[in-house]
Amino acid sequence: MIRYFGFLIILVSVVSLWGCKEESQENRFVMEGIVAEVSEAHVFIYEEQPGIDRILTKEEVTSKSIQSSSFGFDEKISDIEVGDKVKVWYDALDKSLPGSGHGTKIELIKRP
Numbered sequence: 640m641i642r643y644f645g646f647l648i649i650l651v652s653v654v655s656l657w658g659c660k661e662e663s664q665e666n667r668f669v670m671e672g673i674v675a676e677v678s679e680a681h682v683f684i685y686e687e688q689p690g691i692d693r694i695l696t697k698e699e700v701t702s703k704s705i706q707s708s709s710f711g712f713d714e715k716i717s718d719i720e721v722g723d724k725v726k727v728w729y730d731a732l733d734k735s736l737p738g739s740g741h742g743t744k745i746e747l748i749k750r751p
Contacts, residue, residue: 668732670708671748674723675700682716682745683709683737684725694722694751701737708732710742724749 672684675697685700685707700707710727719725726748732740 668729669726670729670732671724671726672707674719674721674725675707677716677719677721679715680712681709682712682719682725682727682742683707684727685737687724704736707736708738708740710740710745712742712745716745719745719747720750722751723747724751 670684671687673687673694674682674684675695676683683697683700685695685705688695688705695703695705708727710729724747726746727742728744729740729742732738
């Protein structure tokens with residue numbers, strides 16, 4: 640009987656620690672890109688293209704099959720403009736082209 644309770648305590652401890660580890664890895668996915676479109680709670684970014692100095696539109700990005708993603712946020716996005724280079728943290732991303740996902744944080748890296 641003591642072995643059974645000892646095993647149960649160890650099992651519960653391991654499961655609890657495993658759950659904590661998963662929570663600490665939340666938002667570990669990050670993507671950097673140039674903003675092609677931004678609205679109140681949505682941003683569309685694309686991978687920076689060498690040799691292209693101008694800001695591309697969403698239509699240009701999708702027609703040229705440039706790596707890009709669209710992120711929706713739970714809160715309003717502020718101080719981000721088209722052309723900004725940003726870093727987006729996300730917890731889910733559909734790998735379609737363009738990708739779409741749920742953003743959890745956005746940070747301005749550089750303004751043009």
